[in-house]
Amino acid sequence: HLWSLAVEEQFYVVWPLVLVAIARRRGTIGKVAAVTGVAALATAAFGLVAYALGASPELLYYGTVTNASPLLVGATLAMVWRPARLARLAQPLRRSTVEIGAAAALAGVLVAALLLDGTGHAFYLGGQLVVSLMVAVLMALVVLPTPSVVGLVFENSIVRWVGTRSYAIYLWHWPALVLMRGSRPELAEWWIAPAAVAATFALSELSWRVVERPTRRLGTGRPTTTWTTIALGLVAASLLVCVVFVASPAKVTGQWPPREVVQAELAAKGELYGSPVTGRGTVGAGGATVDTVQAGSVTLKRPKGLVVFVGDSVLLGASAGVVDTIGEPVIVDAKVGRYSRELVSTVAELERTDRLGPTVVLHVGQNGPFTRADLRDVMRIAGEDRKVYFINSAVSRDWAEPTDDMLLHNLPDYPNARMIDWKSVSQGHAEYFVADGVHLTPDGITAFSELIRAAMFERTRAAAK
Numbered sequence: 001h002l003w004s005l006a007v008e009e010q011f012y013v014v015w016p017l018v019l020v021a022i023a024r025r026r027g028t029i030g031k032v033a034a035v036t037g038v039a040a041l042a043t044a045a046f047g048l049v050a051y052a053l054g055a056s057p058e059l060l061y062y063g064t065v066t067n068a069s070p071l072l073v074g075a076t077l078a079m080v081w082r083p084a085r086l087a088r089l090a091q092p093l094r095r096s097t098v099e100i101g102a103a104a105a106l107a108g109v110l111v112a113a114l115l116l117d118g119t120g121h122a123f124y125l126g127g128q129l130v131v132s133l134m135v136a137v138l139m140a141l142v143v144l145p146t147p148s149v150v151g152l153v154f155e156n157s158i159v160r161w162v163g164t165r166s167y168a169i170y171l172w173h174w175p176a177l178v179l180m181r182g183s184r185p186e187l188a189e190w191w192i193a194p195a196a197v198a199a200t201f202a203l204s205e206l207s208w209r210v211v212e213r214p215t216r217r218l219g220t221g222r223p224t225t226t227w228t229t230i231a232l233g234l235v236a237a238s239l240l241v242c243v244v245f246v247a248s249p250a251k252v253t254g255q256w257p258p259r260e261v262v263q264a265e266l267a268a269k270g271e272l273y274g275s276p277v278t279g280r281g282t283v284g285a286g287g288a289t290v291d292t293v294q295a296g297s298v299t300l301k302r303p304k305g306l307v308v309f310v311g312d313s314v315l316l317g318a319s320a321g322v323v324d325t326i327g328e329p330v331i332v333d334a335k336v337g338r339y340s341r342e343l344v345s346t347v348a349e350l351e352r353t354d355r356l357g358p359t360v361v362l363h364v365g366q367n368g369p370f371t372r373a374d375l376r377d378v379m380r381i382a383g384e385d386r387k388v389y390f391i392n393s394a395v396s397r398d399w400a401e402p403t404d405d406m407l408l409h410n411l412p413d414y415p416n417a418r419m420i421d422w423k424s425v426s427q428g429h430a431e432y433f434v435a436d437g438v439h440l441t442p443d444g445i446t447a448f449s450e451l452i453r454a455a456m457f458e459r460t461r462a463a464a465k
Contacts, residue, residue, distance in 0.1 A: 003062050005171070010064055011071045033079040040072035044129040051124040054345070058337070060124055070132040077136045081143070095148065098141050102150035105138035117369070117398065168204035168212065176200045181396055181437045192396075302327060302457055303387065306357025310346050311391075312338040312366045314438060318445040325449035326456070331355060340370040340403075344377045351381050358386050361420075361452065365393035365403040366438075372406055379414050389455060391420040394427070395438055420455045422448060 022032050047066040050059060060066050112131045116123055142151040153159065162169065177196040309315055309322065309332045316334035323330050333346055343362055350356040360382055364370035375390075382388050390411070392404050404423065411417045425447065426432050432444030440448055 004067070007064050007067050008071075011068070015071075015075065029079050033076050036072050036079065037076045040069045040076060040129075040132075043072065044069040044126065047124060047128070048126060056342075061118065067128075069129050070135075073129075073132040073136050077140060081140050095146055098144060098146045098148045099150070102138060102141040102148050105134045105141065106150055108134040109138060121371075165201075165204045165208045168207045169200055172203040172207070173197075173200045176203065178436070303359045305329070305359065306331060306355075307359040307361065307456070308350060308355070308357045309333065309361045309363070310343055310350070311363030312336065314366055314440060315363045317439050318448050321442075321445035321449045322452060325453050329357070331357070338367060340364055340366070340368040340374065343370070344374050344381070347378050347381050356382070356386070359389075359456065360386055361389045361391065361456070363391045363393070364407075365397075365400055366395060369399035370403045370406070372410055375406065375410055379417060382416075384416055386416060387456075388414070388417045389420050389452075390417065391452070392423045394423045394433075418455065420452060422451060425451050 019032070043065055047060060047063075047069070050066065109131065112127070112134070116127050116131065138150075142148065142154050144151070154163075173196070176199040177192070180192045180196045180199070306329045307326055309319075309330065311334045313334065313336040315322070315332065316336065319332040319334060323332065331350070333350065335342075338346075343364060347356065347360065347362070362378065364374075370390075379388065390407055392407065393400050400423070407419050411419055426444070429444070429447070432440060432447055434441055
């Protein structure tokens with residue numbers, strides 16, 4: 001969660017130094033604004049080109065350069081739309097122009113908030129820059145002396161309250177949501193969301209009063225008693241302790257050290273399953289081959305040949321259980337934080353290096369949407385002779401349901417593809433998940449592995465004696 005705050009902090013540290021350097025060279029503010037505007041466009045173009053060339057999602061989503069355009073657009077606006085010039089800037093603008101422009105910009109921002117996804121294609125194909133420009137237009141028009149309906153909306157006391165506490169709201173909203181989901185995974189999303197919003201507002205008000213506002217006063221040079229300073233320190237420390245206490249799961253069995261961390265360390269040493277590791281995050285299974293499993297009067301027969309699993313940290317954490325259940329030969333290519341978009345390139349690399357077996361299993365929808373285009377690319381690479389299974393995700397994210405719908409509607413077009421519905425099987429089983437509501441407990445790993453086996457293994461009825 002703190003990565004975006006880190007990007008902000010880099011801007012707060014670097015940008016003043018840039019302005020000081022320019023001021024010493026006696027550069028005019030107009031020239032600085034022009035250079036800043038060009039830099040905003042350049043960083044946006046860099047992100048677009050990087051996305052088109054298939055750059056890693058980590059660079060695109062977390063990178064400072066790829067996230068610089070909104071900051072630079074704001075910096076440009078601050079230099080061009082100065083308060084001392086607002087009255088003169090507003091003179092040639094009619095009230096109707098301000099009204100229409102502000103309303104259109106606000107509508108555009110609201111539509112983007114509803115439709116634009118930080119993991120979707122549109123965000124990286126200019127969406128981020130477009131939203132930044134719409135926000136800049138909205139801000140420029142609502143601060144004009146010319147009265148407008150949109151301006152009056154933003155002068156509302158509730159909106160102003162949100163504005164003054166916006167930093168704290170951003171800081172607390174994600175931890176509040178994660179803690180709500182993790183501590184009460186059995187609750188419906190419609191209940192969790194408003195509860196998280198209420199908790200966010202309460203925490204934001206508290207931190208604004210006991211941390212932000214007192215800190216600003218300390219910076220004004222006003223005398224402050226030692227006891228006040230001590231009290232502020234105690235409040236801040238108490239908040240930190242409370243957050244750590246609330247965030248700590250009540251039950252840590254099977255969570256520490258985290259299973260995926262242990263698996264990653266073993267894989268890095270080439271010790272996972274007692275066989276060498278080939279490729280980053282790729283492990284081969286050693287041990288007994290499981291050809292058939294007797295289950296009452298039904299015999300489950302293992303698919304012939306190599307079974308290849310591709311996924312993220314959930315699959316990595318469950319890999320030992322999956323391999324034990326499915327049996328050799330198996331390749332598990334799992335990577336912490338792997339985006340759905342990376343699954344296609346991983347499958348392509350496995351096929352290129354002749355390591356894509358006749359059975360392929362992908363865990364999709366964990367970190368971003370798995371789209372129809374992604375499905376088409378995977379099936380093209382796999383070809384018609386391989387069996388391909390898609391395990392859906394149990395995470396409560398915006399993209400999970402659209403990914404499920406896409407699979408249900410499009411998998412029938414591929415006779416050799418099938419969906420493994422982990423979401424339905426795991427629903428209502430809080431004991432399957434650790435505190436984050438995503439990664440699996442030992443019980444969850446067993447259920448996950450057995451579901452895969454039940455879907456993959458051929459069923460043959462045993463002959464009656």
